[in-house]
Structure formats: C-alpha cells, structure tokens
Amino acid sequence: MQAQLDEIWYLQMNIGSFTDDLVPAVVSLLRGTPNLCTLYMCYKPTSLDPKSNTSGFDMEYWKKQNLDFISQVQDVTIELSAGFNGIELARYVLEHAESLEKMVIRYLTRESNVRRKLKNSNMISNAAVTFEKYESSVNPFW
Template sequence: MSLEKAQIFLKPEVNGYDNLYEVLCSVCRAKVLILNEETIQVLFTEGSRPAPLDDIRYLGLHLRSLNNELVTAVVSLLRGVPSLNTLNIESGRGRRETNPMSSGFDMVYWKSQNLDFVYQLVAVTIKLSDASNEIELARYVLEYAQNLKKMTILCSSFQQPSDVQGKVSKCKMFSTAFVVIQSSV
C-alpha cells in the first residue's frame, strides 16, 4: 500500500525543522504533493539536496507570492519532479505585493533552468500575485510544454485579464493547449 496524497504545511513559529527532509522522503512515493511557502523555503533552498520525488504527478504550491527570494527554492523543487503532469500554483492571497524586487526572473531565467518536468505537463493553473514572476513562469511553460492541454491563469484584483492576455499572446506555443485567463474572485 502506498500513500496517494501528502500535504505539508509548516508554520515557522510552531514546527521544528529537524526531521523535515526525512518526512518528505517518507511521502516521496505519493502521487499528489501539496506544499506551502514555508515548507518550500526550508526544504528547497539553493544547493539543498533534492528529495526523490519521481512519482509525484500533481504538485500544488500555496504561496503568498512567487517572490525573488522564493524562486530559486521553487526551481530546486521543480527539478525533483520529472514525472509531473499537473502543476497548481496558488499565490496572491488578496494583498498587494509591496516588494518591488518581486519581478526579477524573466523568460531568459526560466529557459536557463532547463526544467525537464515541463515536457510532461498536461495541465497548469497559476493564480497570480501582483509580482510578474508567476506570469513569466506561465509564459515559459506555454512555450515549452509540448503536451500541455490546458492552462488556467487567474488574475489578482490588481491585474486586468486583457493585460495578462497581451503578455501570454506573445508566446510561441508548441502545444495546442487551451488557455483560460480570468479574474479570480
């Protein structure tokens, strides 16, 4: 018998991190993994040892924002999920991003990461925050996910779907994915 779904939502003021890597390894055969921002920051800092997440098919990330401090940890995590089919990033929890440095990772950066998981993706949902790192990741996925069937982009109250559509329409898609861009309410 194997675990189907694992959710790890750390709270820094409550949880100790001593055995977190061992916990992650114990759930690595799950098909569904959902993590919050604090867990990602602790487990996947730059240069951290990658966890064996080869069986993960669905990855859910609950973030306040894909800010610049978090991007490298998310990239480290994404490198460890080669069989990923579905990616769901929920960010922008209803507040405007106040950090002007939350938009430093453009398409050139995402291309340079050579993220193998992208070729397996079938479905992606990204809820945008006020930062542009999420839209740049979405553009990267649209350009390189040749098996992508559907991408849903949910705009925060700080963005207009037409503005996001303008950025997405510049992508040279290799798939015939259906792209939905709408306001998240």
C-alpha cells in the first residue's frame, strides 16, 4: 500500500550506491510526496557498495512513474556514485521539472562523463545547474 506523505515538502535521503534494488523503493517514496519542493539525495559510501547493479533504470522508466512532485520541485541536489541510475534520475529532473530553480549535481571525480551526459539534457526550466566533483572518501555532507 502506497503511503501518502502529502505534507512533506523537504526530503533528504542518505543512500549508498543507487542500485537497481533501491530504485523501486525510492520511486515509492517519491510517489507519496506530491508536494515536494526540495530534494536532497546524498551518497553515503558503505563498505558494501556494489560496483555493478546500478544501471537498470533508464529515462523511459522514470517517465513512466508519473511522479507528481516533478511539476513543482524547485531545488534538487543529487550526489552520484557509479552507474547510470542516478544519472538518469538527474536527467529526468532536468528535462521534466518545470519549476526547477536550482540543481546541484555532485559526482565522483572518476565519473567525469557525468557532466557531459547531463549538459546535453533538454532542460524545461531556466534553473541554475551546478556541477561539483568530489572524492568518495570526502563527502561534503559528512
């Protein structure tokens, strides 16, 4: 059963790698927060972070989820680890969040292709987008 969290407008999630088994749980949570205005998805590395199983969900998957919050989210920060699941979510936000004002995309230094992939997104808003590199052992949130 889907929990409705209508009154939530700010959400911060601290996750490890954005693995294929984690994506449906994140979608379920986001579906229940239709009034979300601020989203922070922080990468917190763990010793169990898988190096694979992080690329099963593409843009078409995100489009099919009909996430209500996307129309009014204004501020998004997403920290990306390895794999494409997080990149595809970031691209989905850039291309569908019409009220987006600010987006910060933090990515691991070794994942330098992130900037190129996301800069080619067809943004629907005039949001200020910032790209920041970070080392996996130095997380700005911890």
